[in-house]
Amino acid sequence: MKMxxxxxxxxxxxxxxxxxxxxxxxCLQDETLWKLQAxxxxxxxxxxxxxxxxxxxxxxxxxxxxxxALKQTHLSVQSLSTVFASSCADGDNCHPICETLALTERxxxxxxxxxxxxxxxxxxWGIAMQARAPSTSICAFDASxxxxxxxxxxxxxxxxxPVLLIAYETPYPQPLHxxxxxxxxxxxxxxxxxxxxxxxxxxxDISMASKPATAMGNVELEKVRMGIPAARGLPLLKLLAxxxxxxxxxxxxxxxxxxxxxxxxx
Amino acid sequence: MHGFAFYPxxxxxxxxxxxxxxxxxxxxxxxxxxxxxxxxxxxxxVRLDTxxxxxxxxxxxxxxxxLRHFDCRNNRLAQLALExxxxxxxxxxxxKKYGADRVGVFLGTSTSGILQTEVAYRQxxxxxxxxxxxxxxxxxxxxxxxxxxxRSYLGLEGPALSVSSACSSGAKVFGxxxxxxxxGLIDAxxxxxxxxxxxxxxxxxxxxELTSSNPCQPFGLKRNGISVAEAAGFVLLTxxxxxxxxxxxxxxxxxxxxxxxxxxxPHPQGQGAQLAMQKxxxxxxxxxxxxxxxNLHGTGTLSNDASEDQxxxxxxxxxxxxxxxxxxxxxxxxxxxxxxxxxxxxxxQNDLIPGGLNTLECDPALQSHYLLRNQAxxxxxxxxxxxxxxxxxxxxxxxxxxxxxxxxx
Numbered sequence: 001m002k003m004x005x006x007x008x009x010x011x012x013x014x015x016x017x018x019x020x021x022x023x024x025x026x027c028l029q030d031e032t033l034w035k036l037q038a039x040x041x042x043x044x045x046x047x048x049x050x051x052x053x054x055x056x057x058x059x060x061x062x063x064x065x066x067x068x069a070l071k072q073t074h075l076s077v078q079s080l081s082t083v084f085a086s087s088c089a090d091g092d093n094c095h096p097i098c099e100t101l102a103l104t105e106r107x108x109x110x111x112x113x114x115x116x117x118x119x120x121x122x123x124x125w126g127i128a129m130q131a132r133a134p135s136t137s138i139c140a141f142d143a144s145x146x147x148x149x150x151x152x153x154x155x156x157x158x159x160x161x162p163v164l165l166i167a168y169e170t171p172y173p174q175p176l177h178x179x180x181x182x183x184x185x186x187x188x189x190x191x192x193x194x195x196x197x198x199x200x201x202x203x204x205d206i207s208m209a210s211k212p213a214t215a216m217g218n219v220e221l222e223k224v225r226m227g228i229p230a231a232r233g234l235p236l237l238k239l240l241a242x243x244x245x246x247x248x249x250x251x252x253x254x255x256x257x258x259x260x261x262x263x264x265x266x
Numbered sequence: 267m268h269g270f271a272f273y274p275x276x277x278x279x280x281x282x283x284x285x286x287x288x289x290x291x292x293x294x295x296x297x298x299x300x301x302x303x304x305x306x307x308x309x310x311x312v313r314l315d316t317x318x319x320x321x322x323x324x325x326x327x328x329x330x331x332x333l334r335h336f337d338c339r340n341n342r343l344a345q346l347a348l349e350x351x352x353x354x355x356x357x358x359x360x361x362k363k364y365g366a367d368r369v370g371v372f373l374g375t376s377t378s379g380i381l382q383t384e385v386a387y388r389q390x391x392x393x394x395x396x397x398x399x400x401x402x403x404x405x406x407x408x409x410x411x412x413x414x415x416x417r418s419y420l421g422l423e424g425p426a427l428s429v430s431s432a433c434s435s436g437a438k439v440f441g442x443x444x445x446x447x448x449x450g451l452i453d454a455x456x457x458x459x460x461x462x463x464x465x466x467x468x469x470x471x472x473x474x475e476l477t478s479s480n481p482c483q484p485f486g487l488k489r490n491g492i493s494v495a496e497a498a499g500f501v502l503l504t505x506x507x508x509x510x511x512x513x514x515x516x517x518x519x520x521x522x523x524x525x526x527x528x529x530x531x532p533h534p535q536g537q538g539a540q541l542a543m544q545k546x547x548x549x550x551x552x553x554x555x556x557x558x559x560x561n562l563h564g565t566g567t568l569s570n571d572a573s574e575d576q577x578x579x580x581x582x583x584x585x586x587x588x589x590x591x592x593x594x595x596x597x598x599x600x601x602x603x604x605x606x607x608x609x610x611x612x613x614x615q616n617d618l619i620p621g622g623l624n625t626l627e628c629d630p631a632l633q634s635h636y637l638l639r640n641q642a643x644x645x646x647x648x649x650x651x652x653x654x655x656x657x658x659x660x661x662x663x664x665x666x667x668x669x670x671x672x673x674x675x
Contacts, residue, residue: 003449054529087408089430094383101465102387113470114530114655117376118409118430123656126526132541134522135658136438139409140427147427154445159271175396176383179403208367253417253426256367 002207006153007193007200007265009075009162011240012068014061015039015186015231016224020068028234028241031218039185046128054111055124057092057185062121062168063128065187069164073191073199080191081155081163082125082135085148087229088180089118089139091170098176121168144169145188145233146252149260152192153206162193167230183227188237200265202240209259214248236260272551273448274506275440275517277664279356282608283347284497284595285319290351294612297594300640302623304481304493304596309463310381316477319495319596320463321346329415336415338379338406339496340462344416347460347498356502357420357456364453371417371426372442374435374459376600376654378428379406381464412460416500424452430600432654433563434522435459436499437603437662441520443503458500459601467599468494474530482566482597484590485575485636486625489566495596499604501611515611518647518663521546525657531569532653536577539563539651542659543581546649550663554582557663559619559648561610562634564590565597574651575632582634589637593623603652603660610650610664617644 011021017037018024027034043052044063062084070077088094093115100108117123119137126135134155140147145167152165168187172180193200214235216222225231235248243264250258283289285303286296296303304317327342348354361369386401405411413428425446429435436459443455471477471494478491506516523545525538532539547554560582563574578588591609598605613619621639628636647665 003451087410089409097466097470098383098387101384101469102390106465106469108466108469108473110470110473110530113466113473116466116470117432117655119432119654119656119658120529122431122524122658123529126524126657127528130526132524132526132538134545135431135524136429136441136522137431137656137658138427138429141404141408141410141414144410147425150425150446150451151427151442154442154449154451157449158273158445175390175394176403179397179401180408255423 003153004157005203005205006156007196008190008202008204008240009193009197009199010069010072010191011237012065012189013237014041014064014068016184025241028238031216031221034218034221036220041185044128047124051124051127056115057170058089058168059121059124061170061185061187062166063125065168065189066125066164066166069189069191075162077129078131079133080131081133081161082122083148083152083155083163083165084119084122084137085144085165085167086169087139087141087144088169088172090116090120091172095173095176140253142229143251143253144229146250146258156192156194160194162191165190165192167233169228169230183224186228186230188230188233202265203263205261207259209249209257210255211249211257213251213257271549273444275444275447275503276506277501277515277517277611278504279353279502280608280611281347281351281353282499282605283321283350284605285321285495286594288346288350297620298640300621300623302481302594312465312468314468314472314477315479317481317493318463319493321496333415333418335402336405336411338382340379340412340460341415343462343496343498344412344460345419347500348419353500360454360502361422366421367423368453369422370424370443370446370452370455371413371422372429372439372455372457373413373416374429374439374600374603375409375412375461376430376432376435377461377464377466378409378411380466381462382406384465431658432656433599433602434652434654434658434660435600435603436605437607437652437660438522440517440607440662441522444520447505454502454504456500456502457604458498459604460498461599461601462496476567478566481624482592483625484564484566484592484622485571485628485632487627487629489568489571491567492565493596495598497595497598497601497605499601499608501608515614516665518665519546519549521549521661523659525659527657530655532573534573536573538657538659539574539577539653540580542661543577546661546663552647556647557586557649558645559613560586560588561606561648561650562588562590563651563653564592566592571632575634578634584633585635587619587637587641588634589620589622591620593625606650607662610648614645614648614664614666618642
């Protein structure tokens with residue numbers, strides 16, 4: 001199977017040693033420049049203070065990468081369709097709910113319950129951006145980045161509209177962390193479009209493959225790729241940063257991987 | 267690649283398991299008899315003054331040995347539903363025809379196997395706080411677990427994902443299938459929704475004062491909340507072909523929108539809901555007058571029903587027959603979109619509109635043409651609505667015809 005080509009309009013990133021796409025391109029062009037640093041998640045200024053008080057880490061993290069990508073585009077965010085891809089979604093929120101439910105008095109916080117839905121970032125994104133466009137929230141465990149990419153690409157082609165993909169992940173606290181260890185918080189955003197435009201950065205051709213996934217060159221960065229489901233997209237970001245024609249293979253669902261061929265657009 | 271916008275799919279096979287029974291026949295019989303499947307809450311250790319819809323016999327479901335690690339209430343429910351209605355042979359036939367890698371699995375769920383985690387939290391090591399060894403996160407709690415399990419159970423190798431957009435999840439999966447098939451990624455898809463009873467949703471909706479102390483009464487004057495329920499439904503979707511006969515059911519379009527208003531309350535005038543319904547009509551190239559019946563989201567909360575009613579009246583006026591089947595099945599949350607899509611398809615097949623249960627008197631403030639009694643009527647096109655937390659809206663249009671209709675725009 002081979003899908004028609006799609007185009008990358010903008011990229012966003014927030015993660016360990018990554019504080020936005022502009023700075024990330026340098027260390028993705030030369031991986032030796034990348035240093036492991038704790039993820040710094042900015043507070044989304046677009047949300048009203050009342051909403052800001054309610055949100056948890058995953059929402060802030062997802063909005064961070066999305067806003068980073070939006071800096072590179074003039075598209076109206078209100079009419080921009082979004083795909084939120086995450087393996088675990090509500091990392092910092094699930095634990096206190098389960099703790100409370102294990103007690104005799106099970107008085108869980110209504111705000112925590114509201115935030116426990118997998119689509120909390122999508123909901124808050126809509127509110128922050130006043131975006132009434134369609135938005136979906138998906139999960140495919142460690143293959144969530146590739147599943148999100150396929151979902152965003154298929155929306156882009158089917159509806160002939162730009163689609164913003166935001167893949168994000170925050171670790172669980174203990175004791176869930178032992179059962180699902182995730183290295184750090186990280187989010188990656190890709191703005192995809194069905195047609196070439198003056199702001200297109202690259203053309204992508206996605207197909208199913210059976211080859212093993214592409215690894216990162218820097219051993220520490222490879223640990224990030226393997227340690228966070230959203231970071232499974234890093235090889236593609238490296239190719240985008242290098243602005244060179246090439247192909248990467250991304251982890252997908254057994255027995256397949258996804259091959260992404262990239263043609264940079266000057 | 268223009269011209270994808272209208273891309274009907276054939277509902278090649280369906281399976282349905284709710285608190286009304288296992289299998290399409292049991293469910294349809296209950297609906298035609300106006301039987302309510304809800305009961306007073308006696309689930310697990312839950313002590314809440316509310317009603318629930320529980321699927322019987324899940325304790326007797328055993329996962330196959332090679333998939334035992336997936337064992338949890340949600341996956342047992344999935345397996346029970348898969349085993350009804352000759353669904354598995356229908357999948358196997360298509361997998362043989364197209365190849366196991368050309369059949370996708372896209373399932374909606376809101377809480378997956380979280381019950382497993384809730385119980386595990388009662389069994390933490392008193393010293394270290396660790397969860398018990400037999401708790402397997404990836405195969406139970408994780409949102410993907412149910413799609414992973416179903417894909418493995420059916421021996422499929424195609425694309426898969428879980429959609430988890432709260433109570434619109436089970437509807438939005440139809441859109442995923444439509445896009446993947448149109449883009450040539452797959453030839454057929456299994457879509458569906460599976461959500462099972464757990465403490466998070468029961469205590470969570472109670473914390474928001476959204477659970478009713480009576481069986482839910484959608485659009486009723488005395489409605490005061492939802493009845494949380496569990497269910498699983500699956501639909502096998504393929505491309506619509508010209509030669510298919512008129513008694514077959516087709517998915518014409520999927521309309522999606524966001525409220526951009528509030529995380530847990532719908533837009534008061536139902537703007538997001540209206541937008542989703544309008545997009546579904548546009549996608550199907552139909553005017554509102556072509557829709558013969560609307561299976562409402564109709565949860566039975568004050569604000570949900572009022573909001574949906576405003577959207578309905580704005581688009582359809584006050585004469586198009588509509589009802590909510592949640593009075594019979596309860597609110598099956600992430601599964602509801604699929605469950606009600608299947609019920610809508612059964613309505614089309616049987617030319618019957620189910621009356622809404624439990625509601626003795628409709629709220630006079632609501633103007634939609636809400637039916638309280640079953641009504642036999644020739645149906646060509648019907649819509650199913652699903653709206654969820656986070657302002658996630660999805661409307662589906664099903665029809666007996668996949669081509670251009672008489673009244674089509």
